[in-house]
Ligand SMILES: Nc1ncnc2c1ncn2[C@@H]1O[C@H](COP(=O)(O)OP(=O)(O)OP(=O)(O)O)[C@@H](O)[C@H]1O
């Protein structure tokens with residue numbers, strides 16, 4: 001478990017102070033894949049550097065497994081660092097060492113016996129699917145393969161925690177999906193807690209169980225991925241979600257609908273099991289109203305269903321309002337008002 005307790009980090013640049021992390025309180029449970037998302041400069045990398053002890057907080061405490069790591073002595077600190085693996089956007093591999101040499105490096109540093117190193121390197125390269133590349137140099141690998149080497153190296157010291165700083169940002173979408181699958185396997189097979197930062201909502205959507213949104217050094221929202229995605233509390237969170245889920249037709253299409261005399265549009269959200277139930281057809285039929293689904297989707301998120309439908313109703317106006325009121329008792333419904341977003 002990683003606990004941030006009122007953690008702040010301020011950098012002094014001459015007379016100027018940069019408040020990179022402000023009063024962050026956050027708990028990452030053992031075995032979580034915890035994502036931190038935010039725009040550039042939000043303080044994400046700084047927060048990670050506080051976890052792997054490359055930076056010390058200006059105030060507050062960071063506890064890992066109940067131990068306050070901010071007060072560790074140098075020897076204990078070195079030991080704690082071995083417990084935390086890290087992978088990077090630009091891979092940070094040694095170009096002068098082979099793939100096997102890169103993975104062996106942290107084991108050599110830790111004074112592991114030679115025979116043990118060679119056994120472990122073979123095992124790790126097999127795990128990441130690069131057994132046949134052991135003798136190659138990083139320059140001879142694709143980006144995805146380089147990141148696999150990065151992951152093997154990060155796992156070499158058997159860490160409990162893996163930290164990923166924009167680990168897939170330099171990769172194309174297919175390769176990103178491959179690497180994310182590998183990270184999921186790392187989490188599942190070894191029970192390693194993964195803390196990852198990204199500016200891509202796809203990454204959060206595809207592998208994280210929990211998410212925190214950072215802005216200007218602060219955590220402005222956090223929670224389970226399903227809850228945050230289906231009920232964001234903050235405008236910035238909504239912007240990130242919209243980058244992966246277009247929940248409204250584009251302004252042009254909405255305008256076309258209105259210009260053609262289309263009536264009021266309503267947005268309905270269905271969450272979990274209710275997405276299976278024919279709520280819309282049952283309620284409208286009972287009020288003698290008809291409906292038209294103009295736009296929408298039902299998708300799966302964290303193994304739960306989440307439906308977002310844009311609907312218009314027609315029929316006697318009083319009956320329509322009664323139907324809408326009844327739907328409102330069963331699920332979220334709101335009129336679509338803005339044309340521009
Ligand atoms: N060593 C440092 N000295 C001074 N200022 C720093 C230092 N490291 C980070 N900052 C500042 O702290 C703020 C947060 O930076 P950080 O790198 O944590 O953001 P980020 O969310 O990781 O951004 P990006 O998505 O671009 O990587 C920025 O304003 C940055 O300029």
Ligand SMILES: [Mg+2]
Pocket residue numbers: 044045046
């Ligand atoms: Mg960063």
